[in-house]
Amino acid sequence: MRRYLAARLLQSLIVVLLVTTISFFLIRLAPGDPFSFGGDIAMSPTVREHLRAEFGYDRPLLEQFARFLGNVVRFRLGYSLSMHGYVGSVILDVLPRTLLLMGVALALSFAVGIGLGVLQAWRRNSWVDRALSSVLLVFYSLPDFWLALIVLLVFAYWLPIFPAGGMIDLIMHDYMPLGERILDVLHHLVLPAFTLTLLSAAGIARYQRSALLEVLPQDFVRTARAKGLGERTVVFRHALRNALLPIITLVGLMLPSLIGGAFFVEKVFSWPGMGYVAANAIAARDYDLVTGTVVVGGIMVTLGSIVADLLYAIADPRLGAR
Amino acid sequence: MPLLTHASAPADALGPLASASGRPAPSDPSVTARKRRRWPSALWWSLALITLLCSIALLAPALAPYAPNEQLDIIRLKSQPPSLAHPLGTDQYSRDLLSRMLFGARISLSVAMIAVCLSATIGTAYGLLAGYIGGVVDAVMMRVLDAFLAIPRVLLLIALLAMWSPVPLPMLIVIIGCTGWFEVSRLVRAEVLAVKQRDYILAARALGAPNARLLGRHVLPNILNPVLVAAALGVGNVIILEAGLSYLGVGAHAPTASWGSIFFDGSEAFQSTWWIALFPGLAIVMTVLAFNAFGTALRDTLDPHQLAGGSTRR
Amino acid sequence: MADVLLEIANLHTFFYGDAGVSHAVDGVTFSVRSGETIGLVGESGSGKSVTALSILRLVRPPGRIEPGSRMLFEGRDLVALPERELRAIRGARIAMVFQEPMTALNPVFTVGEQIAEVVRIHSKASRREAWQRAVEMLQIVGIPAPAQRAKEYPHQMSGGMRQRVVIAMALVMNPALVIADEPTTALDVTIQAQILELLQQLQGRFGTSILLITHDLGVVAETVSRVLVMYGGEIVEEAPVRTLFADAHHPYTEGLLAAMPKLGEHRDRLRTIPGTVPPPTSWPTGCRFHDRCPYAWERCALEHPPLYQIGDRHVSRCHLAEEPERRQHPHEPLVVQRAAQAGSKA
Numbered sequence: 001m002r003r004y005l006a007a008r009l010l011q012s013l014i015v016v017l018l019v020t021t022i023s024f025f026l027i028r029l030a031p032g033d034p035f036s037f038g039g040d041i042a043m044s045p046t047v048r049e050h051l052r053a054e055f056g057y058d059r060p061l062l063e064q065f066a067r068f069l070g071n072v073v074r075f076r077l078g079y080s081l082s083m084h085g086y087v088g089s090v091i092l093d094v095l096p097r098t099l100l101l102m103g104v105a106l107a108l109s110f111a112v113g114i115g116l117g118v119l120q121a122w123r124r125n126s127w128v129d130r131a132l133s134s135v136l137l138v139f140y141s142l143p144d145f146w147l148a149l150i151v152l153l154v155f156a157y158w159l160p161i162f163p164a165g166g167m168i169d170l171i172m173h174d175y176m177p178l179g180e181r182i183l184d185v186l187h188h189l190v191l192p193a194f195t196l197t198l199l200s201a202a203g204i205a206r207y208q209r210s211a212l213l214e215v216l217p218q219d220f221v222r223t224a225r226a227k228g229l230g231e232r233t234v235v236f237r238h239a240l241r242n243a244l245l246p247i248i249t250l251v252g253l254m255l256p257s258l259i260g261g262a263f264f265v266e267k268v269f270s271w272p273g274m275g276y277v278a279a280n281a282i283a284a285r286d287y288d289l290v291t292g293t294v295v296v297g298g299i300m301v302t303l304g305s306i307v308a309d310l311l312y313a314i315a316d317p318r319l320g321a322r
Numbered sequence: 323m324p325l326l327t328h329a330s331a332p333a334d335a336l337g338p339l340a341s342a343s344g345r346p347a348p349s350d351p352s353v354t355a356r357k358r359r360r361w362p363s364a365l366w367w368s369l370a371l372i373t374l375l376c377s378i379a380l381l382a383p384a385l386a387p388y389a390p391n392e393q394l395d396i397i398r399l400k401s402q403p404p405s406l407a408h409p410l411g412t413d414q415y416s417r418d419l420l421s422r423m424l425f426g427a428r429i430s431l432s433v434a435m436i437a438v439c440l441s442a443t444i445g446t447a448y449g450l451l452a453g454y455i456g457g458v459v460d461a462v463m464m465r466v467l468d469a470f471l472a473i474p475r476v477l478l479l480i481a482l483l484a485m486w487s488p489v490p491l492p493m494l495i496v497i498i499g500c501t502g503w504f505e506v507s508r509l510v511r512a513e514v515l516a517v518k519q520r521d522y523i524l525a526a527r528a529l530g531a532p533n534a535r536l537l538g539r540h541v542l543p544n545i546l547n548p549v550l551v552a553a554a555l556g557v558g559n560v561i562i563l564e565a566g567l568s569y570l571g572v573g574a575h576a577p578t579a580s581w582g583s584i585f586f587d588g589s590e591a592f593q594s595t596w597w598i599a600l601f602p603g604l605a606i607v608m609t610v611l612a613f614n615a616f617g618t619a620l621r622d623t624l625d626p627h628q629l630a631g632g633s634t635r636r
Numbered sequence: 637m638a639d640v641l642l643e644i645a646n647l648h649t650f651f652y653g654d655a656g657v658s659h660a661v662d663g664v665t666f667s668v669r670s671g672e673t674i675g676l677v678g679e680s681g682s683g684k685s686v687t688a689l690s691i692l693r694l695v696r697p698p699g700r701i702e703p704g705s706r707m708l709f710e711g712r713d714l715v716a717l718p719e720r721e722l723r724a725i726r727g728a729r730i731a732m733v734f735q736e737p738m739t740a741l742n743p744v745f746t747v748g749e750q751i752a753e754v755v756r757i758h759s760k761a762s763r764r765e766a767w768q769r770a771v772e773m774l775q776i777v778g779i780p781a782p783a784q785r786a787k788e789y790p791h792q793m794s795g796g797m798r799q800r801v802v803i804a805m806a807l808v809m810n811p812a813l814v815i816a817d818e819p820t821t822a823l824d825v826t827i828q829a830q831i832l833e834l835l836q837q838l839q840g841r842f843g844t845s846i847l848l849i850t851h852d853l854g855v856v857a858e859t860v861s862r863v864l865v866m867y868g869g870e871i872v873e874e875a876p877v878r879t880l881f882a883d884a885h886h887p888y889t890e891g892l893l894a895a896m897p898k899l900g901e902h903r904d905r906l907r908t909i910p911g912t913v914p915p916p917t918s919w920p921t922g923c924r925f926h927d928r929c930p931y932a933w934e935r936c937a938l939e940h941p942p943l944y945q946i947g948d949r950h951v952s953r954c955h956l957a958e959e960p961e962r963r964q965h966p967h968e969p970l971v972v973q974r975a976a977q978a979g980s981k982a
Contacts, residue, residue: 015472019473022469022473023473023478026478026482027482027485137614137615138607140614141610141611142607142610143562143565143566143603143606143607144562144566145565145566146603146606146607149589149592153592218739219734219736219739220742220743222740223732223742223802223805224742226692226694226727227727227754227805228726228757230723241742241744245744256471256473257474260474260475260477263474263476263480278480279480282480282485285485293477294473294478294481297474298472298473301472301473302468302472305472316743316744317743317789317791318791
């Protein structure tokens with residue numbers, strides 16, 4: 001078990017290194033640099049050259065990379081010119097908000113997805129199964145930004161139940177007691193999390209349905225019945241325990257798409273998380289911040305898949321982790 | 323070999339080719355009738371829908387009443403709701419929405435299909451090589467793949483496109499294609515690994531078949547199924563992706579009419595000019611639904627045991 | 637004579653599929669007495685496994701037990717019994733041992749848990765008591781270090797050991813009847829012998845009746861007191877084991893016995909029964925074996941034979957019972973003739 005963990009960590013380290021390299025080169029390969037356009041700051045060429053030199057943008061690319069790598073290892077992700085702060089601290093500020101949103105969405109998606117998938121498999125080919133398959137297919141086919149807009153429209157404007165965006169009530173939040181503050185955040189969390197859940201649950205449900213359908217005809221399920229167990233116990237205790245295993249690997253696989261989905265959702269709902277910051281950074285050509293965001297995103301995904309693999313190793317006794 | 327001659331056997335023994343009997347029971351008529359392979363109806367209607375959409379896209383120049391960027395009467399035809407003259411209305415630049423949608427179909431569909439072909443090709447090649455060569459090469463290739471997979475595609479695309487904007491359409495297609503092959507190659511590699519173990523490969527090797535021949539004749543046909551399914555599902559993904567990118571202003575840029583950019587135009591003033599956003603939205607959903615339905619029906623038909631592939635979104 | 641424990645009367649189990657209706661079990665009648673071991677012998681496709689599954693109503697749709705079938709056990713008809721009461725019988729009064737030990741156990745639970753589960757379902761035992769019972773059973777079935785082994789998972793055990801676990805699971809509640817469906821087929825020959833011996837021991841110790849299902853006549857010779865031979869979804873011969881081996885009546889049984897290689901016999905080729913088992917979706921008219929039978933005559937193709945009484949507790953579904961002199965005129969079975977004709981045409 002320890003050896004497996006060590007091997008996985010080593011692998012992940014290599015992956016993170018590669019992610020860093022890829023992000024760096026792809027972004028730097030774009031024409032221009034942060035100072036090429038100056039934005040709304042009128043800059044004289046000398047000032048521009050000076051700034052370039054100061055931040056190292058006039059050096060050859062490989063040398064920039066070497067410096068970058070050195071910095072990354074020391075957890076120095078650079079300086080964000082648009083946010084006027086170190087990239088590291090900017091990301092640290094916003095990361096928990098994205099984690100909150102994604103965490104809730106992940107939990108909800110899996111709860112709903114697994115529930116629906118099991119229901120479909122149990123009542124295979126019944127009208128419930130077929131209706132759900134069609135409905136889920138529709139949800140799977142919806143563009144994320146589109147659904148986000150619709151949800152916003154319906155639940156924030158037409159039926160003003162939920163706030164139209166943001167994470168907190170900008171005016172009142174700081175004056176609220178702790179309990180109310182938590183509720184405030186949760187209130188703002190509902191719509192974006194709901195949207196993300198609607199988008200992801202469909203894929204999970206389909207996966208769970210196939211997984212359970214694969215398990216149900218197996219011999220040990222028949223043995224369970226022959227022992228005198230009720231059908232419910234057979235399905236939920238014996239069959240499902242086996243059918244949940246592939247779902248665990250799905251967690252690792254879905255993380256990148258969940259982050260991608262969060263990007264649009266954060267934008268539409270103005271949720272001030274990493275996606276939101278990344279979008280602004282891109283618009284401002286803030287190279288360091290963009291690179292930093294991509295790298296951190298990659299690290300999160302990698303860590304997430306390690307956790308998923310670990311969970312799988314613990315859950316499946318055949319992997320000898322116990 | 324008969325031990326006794328016919329003379330001594332009783333007359334009604336079932337000796338050589340006894341005439342009366344020996345026929346098996348008449349077979350159940352339902353046996354023959356239902357031996358046809360069952361193809362789900364979803365496969366057919368989705369394929370029909372896809373064909374219809376592609377035809378519309380191809381025939382856009384013939385079907386569209388106006389050119390997509392033609393600005394008609396700037397004053398009187400600005401932002402008009404759907405009417406008989408303009409069935410889908412006009413937008414804020416007095417352009418006929420129906421024509422824009424038709425031409426938009428061309429862009430959205432062609433971007434998606436070409437990009438997916440590109441992804442499928444790269445992915446298959448990569449997966450084939452990694453799976454077939456195996457060993458250290460495979461391990462390295464997989465780590466690189468893991469790294470690419472760890473980066474959320476949307477983020478990467480936006481970053482790239484924003485940095486390089488404005489991006490001409492062919493370049494857009496290439497970039498989208500080059501960022502979409504990761505899942506496919508993982509699928510292909512898994513299939514190659516499975517096929518590699520099979521007996522007929524060992525047999526062919528034992529007969530001295532060279533590697534290229536093995537790859538081409540034995541391995542490749544078997545891995546095509548998951549690739550086809552992934553491609554079908556991939557088209558839907560790319561259409562949504564391209565629309566999203568246009569919505570953010572980094573995809574097909576003005577004045578090119580892709581469904582995403584039309585939607586972008588429309589989303590700004592959604593409450594007053596709802597039709598500008600509604601129709602492209604509907605078109606996208608319908609098209610993606612058709613491709614997804616096709617892809618899942620294909621998957622169910624070809625290989626119901628397939629669990630991986632296509633279950634994750636962009 | 638011991639009491640009748642299980643009485644199966646006119647059992648029909650059909651499968652409804654796209655290719656038609658499969659009459660897998662087509663009118664099977666037999667009984668099992670207390671403490672008896674009987675063997676149900678037949679090839680694949682004869683319906684023996686489906687018979688076994690039917691007893692505990694483990695046949696899933698699209699299969700079903702047809703109305704008109706009756707299975708009396710301890711005074712109750714298993715066919716009509718409500719599901720809840722049947723569940724009380726499964727695993728406790730009638731237990732099953734399946735063919736593939738590799739897949740019959742749930743891979744994510746320890747073997748101890750799986751045996752203990754049976755105890756907890758059918759009795760009010762606590763977790764600890766159930767676990768102890770499980771360990772006890774593991775010892776009884778001959779697994780060394782049972783307390784440790786109970787905490788292991790199925791994949792950590794060999795095939796033979798897993799089968800012992802399955803047997804332990806079946807016997808833990810001391811059932812009156814154990815149905816063993818090809819319990820040794822998936823195992824090595826030496827392990828086979830061990831498992832069979834174990835079954836005999838346990839039977840002696842607990843007085844359980846065993847319905848042993850197998851395709852292997854050799855297995856049957858050692859372990860059972862009575863044999864039922866199945867073919868074409870029906871029983872074609874039933875006799876005490878010695879009688880069957882010494883004095884088989886039905887030509888199919890004869891064929892099976894002849895096909896067994898015997899030590900000391902010098903043969904270049906093993907004897908086989910020509911032809912193949914017909915599909916259960918279309919049984920032949922008349923005697924279902926007639927086209928593979930070396931003695932068949934016209935009557936056999938037209939008239940479905942009933943079970944004739946041959947001797948003491950010996951029945952056979954063959955018209956030779958009424959016309960024994962036909963045995964003197966064997967000929968090429970119809971399938972061979974047809975093949976030869978087709979061959980000459982080609």
